[in-house]
Amino acid sequence: MTRPAVLLIAATDSSGGAGLTRDVRVLTDFGVDALCAVTAVTAQSDQRVAAVHHVPPEVVQSQIAAALETRRLGAVKIGMLGDRATLEAVTDSLAHIAAVPIVVDPVLVSSSGGILLDTPGRTALLEKLLPRATLVTPNVPEVAALLGEPVAADEAGLIAQGQRLRTFGCQAILLKGGHASGEAAVDWLIAPSGSVHRITSERVSGSSRGTGCALASGIAAGLASGLSLLEACRRAKSYVLDAMLTPES
Ligand code: PLP
Numbered sequence: 001m002t003r004p005a006v007l008l009i010a011a012t013d014s015s016g017g018a019g020l021t022r023d024v025r026v027l028t029d030f031g032v033d034a035l036c037a038v039t040a041v042t043a044q045s046d047q048r049v050a051a052v053h054h055v056p057p058e059v060v061q062s063q064i065a066a067a068l069e070t071r072r073l074g075a076v077k078i079g080m081l082g083d084r085a086t087l088e089a090v091t092d093s094l095a096h097i098a099a100v101p102i103v104v105d106p107v108l109v110s111s112s113g114g115i116l117l118d119t120p121g122r123t124a125l126l127e128k129l130l131p132r133a134t135l136v137t138p139n140v141p142e143v144a145a146l147l148g149e150p151v152a153a154d155e156a157g158l159i160a161q162g163q164r165l166r167t168f169g170c171q172a173i174l175l176k177g178g179h180a181s182g183e184a185a186v187d188w189l190i191a192p193s194g195s196v197h198r199i200t201s202e203r204v205s206g207s208s209r210g211t212g213c214a215l216a217s218g219i220a221a222g223l224a225s226g227l228s229l230l231e232a233c234r235r236a237k238s239y240v241l242d243a244m245l246t247p248e249s
Pocket of ligand 1: 079212
C-alpha cells in the first residue's frame with residue numbers, strides 16, 4: 001500500500017525552528033510523505049528575520065504543477081506565503097486540486113516580530129484563500145489581526161471572532177489558545193456544522209518556535225491518513241505537546 005502524501009506549500013527557515021524543515025519532520029513522524037512547493041527563502045535566527053527572498057510566483061506554480069503530476073495527494077498544507085502575488089498564484093493553482101483537504105496556517109509574523117505576509121496579502125488571504133480552505137488555524141492574535149479587531153477578551157469573544165472569520169468561506173477553524181491564559185491550553189475547533197469542540201491539554205510554560213507549523217502539518221498528516229477533522233486536530237495537538245515536553249538533544 002502506498003504511503004499517504006501531503007503537499008507542503010511553505011517557506012524555509014534557516015534556523016530550522018519553523019517552516020518547511022519543521023513541516024517535513026512532522027510528516028515523517030506520522031509516516032506521511034512530503035511533497036513541496038517553496039514560496040520563500042528566509043534567513044532567520046530565533047531572534048530575528050534577517051532577509052526574505054520571495055520565490056517568483058510562476059516558479060511556485062510550476063512546483064505545485066509538478067508535485068500534482070508526481071503523486072496523488074491526501075492533503076495540502078499551506079504555511080508562509082509572503083506576499084499577495086504568491087498567495088494569488090497559489091490560490092489559482094489550487095483550482096486544479098479537487099476534493100483534497102487544504103489546511104491553511106495563516107502565517108502573518110514570526111515570533112521574533114518579522115513580517116511574513118504583507119498587508120495586501122492579508123486581504124487576499126481573506127478574500128481568495130479562505131474560501132478554498134478546509135481548515136484555517138489562527139492563534140488568538142492572528143484571528144483578531146485578520147478581522148481588524150482587538151484581541152478577544154475571553155472565550156466567548158474568541159469563538160465569536162472565529163465564527164466571523166468563517167463567514168469568509170472556510171469550512172472549519174481551529175482557534176489556537178496558546179497565547180491565552182489559564183491552566184490548560186485550550187484550542188477550539190469550529191466544525192463545518194458550526195458546532196464548537198474544546199480540545200484541551202496541559203499548558204507548557206515558555207514559548208517554542210514552529211509550534212503553529214507543526215500543528216497544521218500534523219493535522220494535514222491526519223487528514224491524509226483518513227482521520228476525521230476532530231481526530232486529526234486532537235492527535236496533532238498531543239504530538240505538539242509531546243514535542244514541547246521533549247528537550248532537543
Ligand atoms: N518562518 C517561517 C518560514 C514560517 O513558516 C513560520 C510559521 O509558519 C514562522 C517563521 C513563524 O514561526 P515562529 O512563530 O515560530 O517564529
